[in-house]
Amino acid sequence: MNPRLQLSLAILLDTLAVCIAWVGSYLIRFNFEWPADYTEQIQLGLGLFLLTHILAGLHFGLYRSMLAFASLPDVKRMLKAVLVTTTVMVLFMATYRVQPGTPRSVMLLFPLLLMLIMGGGRLAWRMWSEHRLYSPSRHSGKPVVIAGAGRGGAMLLRELDRSPDWNVVALVDDDPAKHGLEMFGRPVAGSINDLPDILQAFEAHHVILAMPSAARDSLQRATTLAAASGAHVFTVPSLEDLMTGRVGIQSMRPVAIEDLLGREPVSIDTPHVQKMLASKTVLVTGAGGSIGSELCRQLRRFSPEQIILYELGEFALYTLEQWFATHSPETRIIPLAGDVKDDRRLEEVFSRYRPQVIFHAAAYKHVPLMEVDNAWQAVRNNVLGTLRVAQAAQEFGAERFILISTDKAVNPTNVMGATKRLAEMVCEALYRESGSTQFEMVRFGNVLGSNGSVIPKFQEQIARGGPLTVTHPEITRYFMSIPEAAQLVLQAAAMGEGGEIFVLDMGEPVRIIDMARNMIRLCGYTEDDIRIEFTGLRPGEKLYEELLADSESTRQTPHPKLRIAQSRPVDHNFLNKLALWLNQTIPVSDEETRAGLITWVPEYTPAMHDISTKTTPKGLPQEPSKAAPTELQS
Template identity: 65%
Template sequence: MHVSVSVRSLLVWLFDLVSVVAAWLLAFLLRFNFEWPSAFAETILLVLPVLILVQLVACRWAGLYRGIWRFASLPDLYRVLKAVVVSAVALLVIVVLGLGQFVIPRSVVALYPFLLLFLMGGGRFAWRMWRERDYYLHRQRGKPVVVVGAGTAGAMLVRELARSNDWRVVALVDDDRSKWGRELAGKPVEQGGVRALAEVLTRWGARHVILAMPSASAEVLQRVAQLATKSGASMFTVPGLNELMSGRVAINVMRPVKIEDLLGRETVSIDSENVSRMLEGKRLLVTGAGGSIGSELCRQLSRFAPECIVLVETSEFALYMIDQWFKEHQPGVRVIPLVGDVKCRHRMQEIFEAWQPQVVFHAAAYKHVPLMEIDNAWQALRNNVVGTYLAAKFAQRFNAERFVLISTDKAVNPTNVMGASKRLAEMVCERLQHQAGVTRFEVVRFGNVLGSTGSVIPKFQQQIAHGGPVTVTHPDITRYFMSIPEAAQLVLQAASMGQGGEIFVLDMGEPVKIVDLAHNMIRLAGFAEDEIRVEFTGLRPGEKLYEELLADSEETLETPHPKLRIAQSREVAEALDQQVERWSQQEQPLGDEEVRKLLKHWVPEYQPYSFE
């Protein structure tokens, strides 16, 4: 039955009025053993209107009528307490002053506020329990779920899910022994902690686990994920602490655990003020704007109010997708989507001459190691080296303030054409920095990014979706990983700090074994390890077992940012300028072996892959 707001307010007002009357009379009855105190009848009747008036004014002052009884909680009890204290003080004043005629027993003065608090507060909570009786009477609704974590987040989650018809918390597990055998919001905290998760899931018939530990480490996540998936349970997690504290999301907004969670990358914090000074009101240009890193860079750049962002991309579809993103999410940012190939001198000149960007982010590159190794070596050299040279040269000619090259850990002691060509691209920027001009040339070097085009994670996801096998090249192969947004933010941070000529190295954390990554992804997809097998295929051409972020001859310097260091590399020969210029004008392609010899000449640490 629907009751209007005005009627509800009147009913609440009447309830509080009745509570005052009941508390006042009950105080006297308790004082005189439930016999009517005739001697105090006049006092009872004369003081009661004063108490009613004081209480109703106090309730209004305390904001008591803003609360919704169905969701009565501690803030509501606090408001009731404030109103009762005012009423108690008023009664005390009446007793002290006496007003020449009132004599009130001291026990009544003490009993009245306690009874009033009990009636007003208890009535509100009794109403809430009555309205939520469906939950208590029909506990079998919703999917049974076990919550990992009996702390503050766990308590909040259990209370929120109590109102849901989709989930039914049956138990909690926590490694804190002091909580074992206790209850949290009416739910048992099971003995044995997290290691007993499989047994708890079986006993309660639950096939879902929610990790209510927003600040849990990657190791904890991995352990819980392994136990949950071995039991055939799906695993979810709650939002992170920063999201909860900001109020952007509620505790009960759960999501499946992702592989990024298991890698344990910390949240990146950047000096937004410094980055804003570099970008605000500026004309920006991003090459490779439709790629994984390029598109995320564009999204991050849009936050800093640039005058415009010029999007340069060879793929029509990729360019269309990032342009559509801006139309949908950042319609106020001016973008200029341009199809262009960084290897084309005339197109690059046309773009730079027309828009004269002040800050250039060069993300265009061929990056797939095996593809570039066989029959595509010349194209890798042209795109990664000549393309960088042309974009950097025009940035310098048209007085761009900064040119930022996105590089890779594969440029360190390279064993493949792709890595060697990216190292040569770094050297091109180092050479241009030593020439006269206003442009600052900076290089940012990092490892693999999670979910980027052609990376291992989308490949594994596809293989798992098809039932396996998941192919790993070698049981000992390791890689560094970071998320795409993290990489893009650190690129901006490095760019804003650079004075020109630096090679910034990002802190990639600990290397991850690819076979462990495969097993984790299989488990997160809800499969046991015997359902989808991992198959080793052998190292591919040019592939290393271990990636490095610094060459042996390089030293690093600290920066003000904890996740950035500066690599100091050897001096680059002046003749490199003329060599790259000749490549830019060369029409006849070179064979793979000739390209490798040229790369070996300019990058002595390059150790070409042996095809024997």
């Protein structure tokens, strides 16, 4: 509606309200007979009160609100305007001495009638507008059930009512007191456990989660039941926006597999991390990778003086640089191309920028890829690269060096895990030799959505129509989100005093077969549509991951999601001997590399699996897959 037209209508409404209330108060007083003796008093008062009331309404902003969305703030403005008009009325009647006097009941009736008519008029306008805009009869959109009948569900329902694409047919909530009630004309039809029956009864194929304060198990249960019923499940990414009314239809997204992890949001000691990073030069190696790039994005929150993005891959470095240019142009970044094994490049970078805090995330991490024809390159990149960056940190007086490690370093059965354990040992040895730079290591499992990890692989396979390839029906992995991992790395870095191996709380291990089935359902398919095929464990792959080695114990930290592992001591002459091995210039075979790793990491036990036999779930046809097996890595 045109703003000027709306202003005119609002003033007209209040003009009629003053007229009806003033004249009506006299008619009620005299049993609806016109009091001829009071005609002059009525006329004089009416002109005075109309002028007073309109000026008061303008002063208090009563006419700035849209009539279709009148709410409690408008009631407060109305009360203020009526109070001013009533005060002027009292003064008028106190000074008006013409006989036969002033009826005292009018002084009470007038403000009551005025408030009733003003409020009632606005309420009627809003009801008419909402009926016109939001009436369910207008909707021909997709039937949808909202999970959650609280404040969040109410706000989402109102947002959905504005869209012709959706038609909310029912709500579900675990609070039995709400069952059988209605919200904006829609029934609260039952609990979350009743979702399958409710979806069938209302012929709905979409569910939207709106449960800001619900426990994660409730969200998991709602998603699992809806997906199992063949429904598409959506959620609002930022439920605090939903609670404050800032959410829009465009912010909804399908529920992702990450939402089913059941992990509570992580909180960190922000002041402690801020103290470590504020006004410091921070260097991140492997800055373009999954963990490295998220670390860089998290670092900007803590006001570092500058962030050095050290990355070998040109495109990854360019992508991260463009992200900062778009989303955080105020953050000073220095994008540098470089190899962690290039000691001359490292010396140039460290001597010029003097980084005070180093996060070493650069690594080869793909387990089976490093097993065949790449084992020595894994050693050079993961171990020699760590040694050279760490020595540069020591030489140029860095305050902290944080190594990003992996759960595969625990009792490793593959080259990647053994090299990461050896990198941890390098940091332990360097810390023991020098007290100037604090070395800390952070060990965690798989991160969801990282480059080459299981979820993107499953998504690609589903897009191709399957099959989904899983190495073993009982294989399990620990998972956490990339932002959660990055935040806990920062927390561990700030908490460390030097030489610690921090182990992140990875929660409960997840069966990969369950994850595959959930992803199939979330994409709107059944296992009849997308097959799951077992391919057998590949070389170096474990059935179960571990976070602590047999020879290690842990102790608690002040943070509930961080523990400190105590590992076996490193040999006194370890670094000198290791340097001789790492600096070989002749080609080193996979077998020689594994033999060397066994020498340095006695707990390393190479595991070789026969992958020639492929099996499929019971009841599925035995067909060879053309899709590469999904691999899991940190």
